[in-house]
Amino acid sequence: MKKKYFITTAIPYVNARPHIGFALEIIQADVLARYHRIIGDDVRFLTGTDENSLKNVQAAEKEGISPQELCDKNAENFKYLKEVLNLSFDDFIRTTDKKHIAGAQKLWQACKKEDIYKKKYSGYYCVGCESFYMKKDLVDGLCPEHKTKPEVVKEENYFFKLSLYQNKLKRLIESGELDIVPKERKHEVLSFIEQGLQDFSISRSAKRAKGWGIPVPGDEKQIMYVWFDALSNYITALDYAGDQKLFKKYWPADVHAIGKGIIRFHAVYWPAMLLSAGLPLPKRIFVHGYVNVGGEKMSKSIGNVVDPVEMVEDYGTDALRYYLLREIPPTGDGDFKIEHFVQRYNADLANDLGNLVSRVANMVDRFFHGNLPEVEVETDYDLERINLLISQFRFNEALEHIYKIVKSANQCVEEEKPWELFAVKNIDKLAKVLTKLVVTIKDIALILEPFMPETSQEISEHFNKKKISKIDPLFPRIL
RNA sequence: CGCGGGGUAGAGCAGUGGCAGCUCGGCUGGCUCAUAACCAGCAGGUCGGUGGUUCGACUCCACCCCCCGCAACCA
Numbered sequence: 001m002k003k004k005y006f007i008t009t010a011i012p013y014v015n016a017r018p019h020i021g022f023a024l025e026i027i028q029a030d031v032l033a034r035y036h037r038i039i040g041d042d043v044r045f046l047t048g049t050d051e052n053s054l055k056n057v058q059a060a061e062k063e064g065i066s067p068q069e070l071c072d073k074n075a076e077n078f079k080y081l082k083e084v085l086n087l088s089f090d091d092f093i094r095t096t097d098k099k100h101i102a103g104a105q106k107l108w109q110a111c112k113k114e115d116i117y118k119k120k121y122s123g124y125y126c127v128g129c130e131s132f133y134m135k136k137d138l139v140d141g142l143c144p145e146h147k148t149k150p151e152v153v154k155e156e157n158y159f160f161k162l163s164l165y166q167n168k169l170k171r172l173i174e175s176g177e178l179d180i181v182p183k184e185r186k187h188e189v190l191s192f193i194e195q196g197l198q199d200f201s202i203s204r205s206a207k208r209a210k211g212w213g214i215p216v217p218g219d220e221k222q223i224m225y226v227w228f229d230a231l232s233n234y235i236t237a238l239d240y241a242g243d244q245k246l247f248k249k250y251w252p253a254d255v256h257a258i259g260k261g262i263i264r265f266h267a268v269y270w271p272a273m274l275l276s277a278g279l280p281l282p283k284r285i286f287v288h289g290y291v292n293v294g295g296e297k298m299s300k301s302i303g304n305v306v307d308p309v310e311m312v313e314d315y316g317t318d319a320l321r322y323y324l325l326r327e328i329p330p331t332g333d334g335d336f337k338i339e340h341f342v343q344r345y346n347a348d349l350a351n352d353l354g355n356l357v358s359r360v361a362n363m364v365d366r367f368f369h370g371n372l373p374e375v376e377v378e379t380d381y382d383l384e385r386i387n388l389l390i391s392q393f394r395f396n397e398a399l400e401h402i403y404k405i406v407k408s409a410n411q412c413v414e415e416e417k418p419w420e421l422f423a424v425k426n427i428d429k430l431a432k433v434l435t436k437l438v439v440t441i442k443d444i445a446l447i448l449e450p451f452m453p454e455t456s457q458e459i460s461e462h463f464n465k466k467k468i469s470k471i472d473p474l475f476p477r478i479l
Numbered sequence: 480c481g482c483g484g485g486g487u488a489g490a491g492c493a494g495u496g497g498c499a500g501c502u503c504g505g506c507u508g509g510c511u512c513a514u515a516a517c518c519a520g521c522a523g524g525u526c527g528g529u530g531g532u533u534c535g536a537c538u539c540c541a542c543c544c545c546c547c548g549c550a551a552c553c554a
Binding site: 259289356 | 483484485490491492493502503504510512513514515516517519547548551552553554
């Protein structure tokens, strides 16, 4: 019986194009998914889009189309990442999908009756922003965006009794039953819980949401708070509201991959919702950091948003995958700089790996006309170590380790000097040396598969041919 | 005292109670199979500051300074 492995990413809003930060998240998840398939697990890898936001209504109005049309159009930008980034996700959930809407409502109803209650709420509401502000966020009592005086709006919403779950959540997280990686994030969540959990609003008035969103079951004047809606995607995608075949097979999630900005929703709200509904909790939450650009936070107003699609058009999928996985620390913040990208590309991909492959292919071609005699060789590198690092989410270190093997292969060429062996006609030794190099390259290709699937396949195919010919540069240098 | 992360070579980053390390860049050699690639070596650091624990602190503790996120709908 195969072990199942269910991994998810967060579902981003569709009102902006995918940026490099989300690319990091989904690529990390892809590495895990691919790795677990290789070790024989029954993998399901889910991603999708969060579409029930008021912003979509506003943007659609501007373009003169319906919110659904806008979402349909924008969701394509995210689905398209599958080709652009060579991702292996099996399912793509949209929060406007029928099965999602039904599932979110089912989850709402599955929550304990006493956990959901109505409460009057008042706040400062800016008509321009169509959102509430806390008093402390106002500038001289005015909306920071529109500089207008917000209305004091009183509204009755549904609340979730999060406070009830404080101790239970603390216990589950402390014990690691709900594991949060890395430890710093776990401590952060625990310290947040210890400060005391407040009940949170899980609905808003349908009028204020302009009717866009998932209606609260039994009360069409209210729609669900987007987080209640969005979080449920992890089970609605598994047909939680349908035949539950997938749900029974794959839930609970083995890993939720998320960014540090939404950890509270995943580590506190979501488990509490599941507890209330009597459903199993995810096993692990993997929290990555943010990708800054040139030392600054990526933002539209600064205009420094990096588009992964453009990067791939310019440099290729595997180059981007490699850079993000190697250069950005898996759980800390990283800095994206095109100069560093070029440096990594030239040094690691072109000079070390690409050139190794070229020189070895060329020597086999030149010295043996592509036909290596069969010889036994031994290798001495530790591939298990790399698997361990991947399973611990240490992608950068795993790649570093792989590159030690690449480096040692290049050293081996220098030490053995195959061209000299050829010159003195020491063919036995020459065959051994080149065979060892070919075996090493094939192993490198295999172990690289989760990180750079296309490159891995290209190398494997070339070196598994009966006749090994010269090969075109895998990564031409960027000048 | 709101929460969290960080300060190590020119740049980017690892790191561990016991000689400070990696990559890039710079310099010097070697090699010619290869994508002007590869290999060896050299230069470059008071490991943010102060105090403490210790035979010994970059590492542990305390305090301080500086940078960066978050502070309840941003991956």
